Amino acid sequence: QVLLVQSGAEVKKPGASVKVSCKASGYTFGDFYIHWVRQAPGEGPEWMGWIVPNSGVTNYAEKFQGWVTMTRDTSISTAYMELTSLTSDDTAIYFCARGSVTQGNDYWGQGTLVTVSS
Amino acid sequence: EVVLTQSPGTLSLSPGERATLSCRASQSVDSRYFAWHQQKPGQAPRLLIYGTSNRATGIPDRFSGGGSGTDFTLTISRLEPEDFVVYFCQQYGTSPLTFGGGTKVDIK
Numbered sequence: 619q620v621l622l623v624q625s626g627a628e629v630k631k632p633g634a635s636v637k638v639s640c641k642a643s644g645y646t647f648g649d650f651y652i653h654w655v656r657q658a659p660g661e662g663p664e665w666m667g668w669i670v671p672n673s674g675v676t677n678y679a680e681k682f683q684g685w686v687t688m689t690r691d692t693s694i695s696t697a698y699m700e701l702t703s704l705t706s707d708d709t710a711i712y713f714c715a716r717g718s719v720t721q722g723n724d725y726w727g728q729g730t731l732v733t734v735s736s
Numbered sequence: 737e738v739v740l741t742q743s744p745g746t747l748s749l750s751p752g753e754r755a756t757l758s759c760r761a762s763q764s765v766d767s768r769y770f771a772w773h774q775q776k777p778g779q780a781p782r783l784l785i786y787g788t789s790n791r792a793t794g795i796p797d798r799f800s801g802g803g804s805g806t807d808f809t810l811t812i813s814r815l816e817p818e819d820f821v822v823y824f825c826q827q828y829g830t831s832p833l834t835f836g837g838g839t840k841v842d843i844k
Contacts, residue, residue, distance in 0.1 A: 653833070662824055663773075663781065665833040679832040713780055722771045722828040724792060726780035 620644040622714050622727035629733045630704050637700040638730045640714030647695035648672040651717030654688060654699045656710040657729075664710075668717055669697060704734045738763055738827050742836035748844040755812040757839045759825035764805045769829025772801055772810045775822045775838075784823075785810065815841070 625639040640652060654666040667678035669688040676688050682701075690697045697714060712730045715723035739762040749755055757772075767788040773781035783792040785801035788808060798813040812819055820843050825836040 655835075662837040663826075663835040665835070677831060715780075717828075718786075720768070721783065721786040721790075721792065722769065722826065722833075723773075723781075724783050724786070726782070729780050 620716065620725045622716065622725055624712075624714060624727040624730045627731040627733070629735065632705055632734055632736055634704050634734075635700060635702040636704060636732050637698055638712050638714075638732070640697045640699070640727050642695045642697070642716070645716075647692060652688075652690065652697040653715045653717045653723055654686075655713045655715055655723070657713065658707075658710040663713070666699070671697065701732075704732075706734050708732065709734045737832055738765060738830055738834050740825050740827060740834055740836035742823075742825055742839045744839060745837070746840045746842060748842055749815055750844045751815050751817055753815050755810075755815055755819070755841055757810040757812075757823055757825075757841075759803075759808045759810075759836050761806040761808070761827065765808075765827045766829040767804050767808075769827060770801075770803070770808055771826045771828060772799075773824045773826060773835075775824065776818075777821070781824060812841075 621643045623641045648671045651668045653668045655663045657663045669676045671690050685702045687700045714727040716725040718724045741760045743758045770788045772785040775781045789801045800811045822838045822840045824838050
């Protein structure tokens with residue numbers, strides 16, 4: 619079955635960076651985009667961008683351009699999302715999700731809690 | 737950016753009742769690229785409906801979606817105990833992808 623397994627929770631200080639991983643299994647990694655979405659406590663999801671696993675081409679939401687980087691390692695079917703210059707406003711659960719042209723975000727990782735606190 | 741506004745914010749109903757959730761877009765959305773997700777506490781969202789009216793794999797037929805243009809609905813025909821959670825609408829046809837703020841269905 620399709621599974622997206624993310625790395626564990628992180629606690630970071632303001633100004634630091636965080637890198638979250640998302641390992642895919644149960645399908646051909648290159649056949650679907652990987653999206654990153656975050657959700658602050660009590661709020662709706664916020665789309666951050668996507669990466670095309672085969673080519674590495676990315677598309678970031680304008681809000682995150684310049685401080686998010688999405689990469690991938692096709693040899694281990696894993697996508698990464700790195701966010702720099704963290705502030706307390708970046709405290710959220712970060713999800714990866716598979717992107718299907720027709721079905722949208724059809725499978726989600728379990729989420730990674732990133733807490734930014736001094 | 738397509739802004740999605742969900743209503744109501746909270747819907748209080750009893751098990752067995754019918755639930756109708758609304759999502760209004762700030763501009764017309766291609767109905768091929770409109771979805772609903774369900775989110776249980778402490779879990780990731782789960783895709784319920786894609787392409788406005790297609791149920792995702794394993795989703796029971798009490799869930800149905802409809803609408804077009806700027807107005808979309810999710811209907812749960814008879815609420816089961818596990819349905820009392822949060823629902824988000826999403827459009828994925830235009831970048832940036834956007835989500836609604838959510839509707840919480842709680843027990844009356």
